[in-house]
Amino acid sequence: xxxxxxxxxxxxxxxKYFDGIRAVDSFSFDVTEGSITGIIGPNGAGKTTVFNIVxxxxxxxxxxxxxxxxxxxxxxxxxxxxxxxxxxxxxxRLFNRRSCLDNVITPLFQRERxxxxxxxxxxxxxxxxxxxxxxxxxxxxxxxGLEKFASMQANTLPYGLQRKLEIARALATDxxxxxxxxxxxxxxxxxxxxxxxxxxxxxxxxxxxxxLIEHHMDLVMNICSPIVVMNFGTLLARGTPDEVRENPDVVxxxxxxxxxxx
Amino acid sequence: MDYILSIVVLACINMIAVLGLSIFTGFTGLFSLGxxxxxGVGAYTSAILTYYYSVPFPFALAAGAAAAGVVSLVIGIPxxxxxxxxxxxxxxxxxxxxxxRVILENLDITNGARGLPGIDSFTTLPVVLICLAxxxxxxxxxxxxxxxxxxxxxxxxxxxxxxxxxxxxxxRLLSLVVSAVYCGLSGGLLAHFLSxxxxxxxxxxxxxxxxAAVIAGGMGSISGPLIASFxxxxxxxxxxxxxxxxxxxxxxxxxxxxxxxxxxxxxxxELSSLFRRKKAEPVRRQP
Numbered sequence: 001x002x003x004x005x006x007x008x009x010x011x012x013x014x015x016k017y018f019d020g021i022r023a024v025d026s027f028s029f030d031v032t033e034g035s036i037t038g039i040i041g042p043n044g045a046g047k048t049t050v051f052n053i054v055x056x057x058x059x060x061x062x063x064x065x066x067x068x069x070x071x072x073x074x075x076x077x078x079x080x081x082x083x084x085x086x087x088x089x090x091x092x093r094l095f096n097r098r099s100c101l102d103n104v105i106t107p108l109f110q111r112e113r114x115x116x117x118x119x120x121x122x123x124x125x126x127x128x129x130x131x132x133x134x135x136x137x138x139x140x141x142x143x144x145g146l147e148k149f150a151s152m153q154a155n156t157l158p159y160g161l162q163r164k165l166e167i168a169r170a171l172a173t174d175x176x177x178x179x180x181x182x183x184x185x186x187x188x189x190x191x192x193x194x195x196x197x198x199x200x201x202x203x204x205x206x207x208x209x210x211x212l213i214e215h216h217m218d219l220v221m222n223i224c225s226p227i228v229v230m231n232f233g234t235l236l237a238r239g240t241p242d243e244v245r246e247n248p249d250v251v252x253x254x255x256x257x258x259x260x261x262x
Numbered sequence: 263m264d265y266i267l268s269i270v271v272l273a274c275i276n277m278i279a280v281l282g283l284s285i286f287t288g289f290t291g292l293f294s295l296g297x298x299x300x301x302g303v304g305a306y307t308s309a310i311l312t313y314y315y316s317v318p319f320p321f322a323l324a325a326g327a328a329a330a331g332v333v334s335l336v337i338g339i340p341x342x343x344x345x346x347x348x349x350x351x352x353x354x355x356x357x358x359x360x361x362x363r364v365i366l367e368n369l370d371i372t373n374g375a376r377g378l379p380g381i382d383s384f385t386t387l388p389v390v391l392i393c394l395a396x397x398x399x400x401x402x403x404x405x406x407x408x409x410x411x412x413x414x415x416x417x418x419x420x421x422x423x424x425x426x427x428x429x430x431x432x433x434r435l436l437s438l439v440v441s442a443v444y445c446g447l448s449g450g451l452l453a454h455f456l457s458x459x460x461x462x463x464x465x466x467x468x469x470x471x472x473x474a475a476v477i478a479g480g481m482g483s484i485s486g487p488l489i490a491s492f493x494x495x496x497x498x499x500x501x502x503x504x505x506x507x508x509x510x511x512x513x514x515x516x517x518x519x520x521x522x523x524x525x526x527x528x529x530x531x532e533l534s535s536l537f538r539r540k541k542a543e544p545v546r547r548q549p
Binding site for chain 2: 055056057076077078081082086087089093094095096097098102105106107109110111112114116119120121122126130169170172173
């Protein structure tokens with residue numbers, strides 16, 4: 001099956017009201033397999049709300065979320081994770097008082113079938129599984145360059161590394177689609193560049209499709225294609241970085257009067 | 263000697279219940295003011311079994327623990343499914359605990375408020391120690407298992423836990439059942455140690471004492487609450503010479519812990535980690 005026929009993931013007519021406020025309004029877009037799609041838009045455009053609906057934290061007022069052709073909207077978050085969608089959070093949500101290794105092993109464990117009694121009694125089989133999982137968790141930390149910090153408590157890591165750890169934890173769920181909510185927030189230009197490389201590497205290595213929300217335009221313009229622009233909960237534009245940059249609506253809504261300076 | 267022995271046994275029995283509550287409160291992050299009721303269910307179930315039906319003691323103990331687990335489902339399923347916030351849950355389970363006590367007071371088989379006298383005293387120090395050691399071992403294994411790891415993840419961040427594939431409702435419910443089973447076991451041992459039980463032994467006061475031991479001992483720790491619960495049982499007894507001051511001392515101890523160790527004696531760490539050399543490398547800033 002070619003990726004042209006059916007997108008890996010698509011959102012159709014997604015709408016979400018919070019009481020009277022229309023956070024997302026008949027929003028539709030597709031994500032093709034293997035792409036790095038970027039969602040941009042001014043603050044309050046509804047980007048994170050879309051992520052929260054997609055991952056099952058919110059129920060949409062109406063509309064569909066299709067993943068591999070199946071409507072997953074309104075399902076429980078852990079079900080959606082099992083189907084292959086993982087995410088990171090805008091305001092980092094790690095298991096703060098646990099070690100980096102434990103952060104990553106949590107999702108790894110949830111994907112295993114364990115015997116309850118065996119686990120309670122600590123049978124050799126259960127022990128072996130635990131050891132194997134720790135090894136895999138360590139491997140994942142290694143992939144993201146965090147192996148030195150494996151035994152450190154998550155909230156003692158510097159900010160940039162906490163974001164990396166969140167990505168590691170999301171990858172531990174073995175996703176097909178990885179949602180990154182402002183992965184470069186609070187990073188300096190240098191860190192942002194290395195993050196861009198990391199995201200590209202992760203896509204290659206883990207064969208994931210990436211959908212990311214970001215305000216750092218250099219990051220978005222460099223690694224994302226296509227780019228989806230949201231404003232007031234609706235789709236404003238969709239296209240390659242160049243198309244988006246040249247789109248007069250986008251310029252008006254978001255990039256300000258940069259065009260005149262050009 | 264007998265007196266000291268009986269205090270040690272009582273303390274160990276209490277430690278088993280605290281161990282259970284520690285799994286639920288310290289590791290899953292849900293507060294409960296009703297766990298004494300599960301102790302009561304365990305005590306009455308096992309006592310009735312040995313008293314009226316002459317069931318062998320080990321089976322009666324197991325049945326008491328199982329009964330407490332089943333009863334916890336009755337309150338756990340509706341409240342945890344509704345995702346009651348921690349404090350609301352604590353209140354719901356408080357009401358449930360009191361309701362259970364009232365039921366115990368009004369049944370014929372429990373002999374009502376007068377209590378059940380003449381239960382065989384099968385609980386000896388070795389029995390209690392075996393149960394406690396087994397309980398600690400199982401708790402440790404549980405917390406390292408898939409489910410224990412999920413419990414801790416929920417305590418740290420329920421939303422992130424769900425996004426890590428943790429089933430919120432099931433995991434919380436499991437944690438409640440496991441903790442209730444511990445309390446039920448503790449109750450069974452208690453009944454067969456005191457050889458007399460009465461519904462007023464399982465009220466809000468006892469629930470609060472269990473919770474106080476967990477909080478003072480430290481959330482997210484097994485050894486801390488065990489130490490605290492031992493101290494809380496042993497201290498009032500040791501201070502019996504100063505009759506009227508012993509409750510003051512108990513209160514003072516709690517206040518001192520709150521002021522000087524707000525995280526509890528062993529918050530988020532274990533006794534064993536004190537003896538282990540820390541190998542963590544210093545954080546190096548990214549270039």
